[in-house]
Amino acid sequence: MRITCTVNGQTHQADDVWEGESLLYLLRERLGLPGSKNACEQGECGSCTVFMDDETVCACLVAAGQAEGREIRTIEGLSEGDRLHPIQQAFVETGAVQCGFCTPGLLIQVADLLRNNANPTDLEIREALAGNLCRCTGYEQIIEAVRLAAARIHPTGEFAR
Structure with a gap:
């Protein structure tokens, strides 16, 4: 089958897509976008998280x-x-x-969090990232990064309307 979709603002077309092919495979192998990582292939680690129509999804499950x-x-x-x-x-x-394998999925998930919550608490950050596994950092640096990004994106702690 032929798939036409918009990826990062550009229209892409892929031919001969087989029925069981994942969005992750389409992105990485057919469209040459290797940023989303292929780790568990079961939607458990979050390394392949992307936005699809502004909702986060595990590309390995789509x-x-x-x-x-x-x-x-x-x-x-x-x-x-x-x-x-x-x-x-x-x-x-x-x-x-650290190793960077979980980072793409974490960044997408954080972008989603900060789009919906200008000033998340540490608990809200942990809950938002609960589906993203990291084996290197221990999460403290990640939470610190989210706090820093939130302060830079929404300096007053509120959304600009």
């Missing part, structure tokens, strides 16, 4: 056919050109990036 006509945003679409997104910059500055 059939590629479900992307037809949809808007997908991956980690590659978080930054603007060579300029890091404030969330990415905060992760770098706080040492929240």
Whole structure:
């Protein structure tokens, strides 16, 4: 089957997509966007988290056919050109990036959190990231990065309306 979808603002088309193919495979192998990581393939680790129509999904659990006509945003679409997104910059500055395998999914999940909550508590941060597993950092640097990013994105702790 042929799949046409918008990924990071650009229309993409993939031919000969097989019925059981995942969105993760489509992104990484067919569209050349390796940022979303292939780890557990069971939706347990969060490494493949992307936005699909502004909702976070584990790309390993979404059939590629479900992307037809949809808007997908991956980690590659978080930054603007060579300029890091404030969330990415905060992760770098706080040492929240270790091996980097979980980082793409964490960044997408944090973007979703901060889009909906200008000033999350540590508990809200932990709850939002509960589906993303990291084996390197112990999470403290990640929580620190989220706090820093929130302060930079929403300096007053409120959303600009």
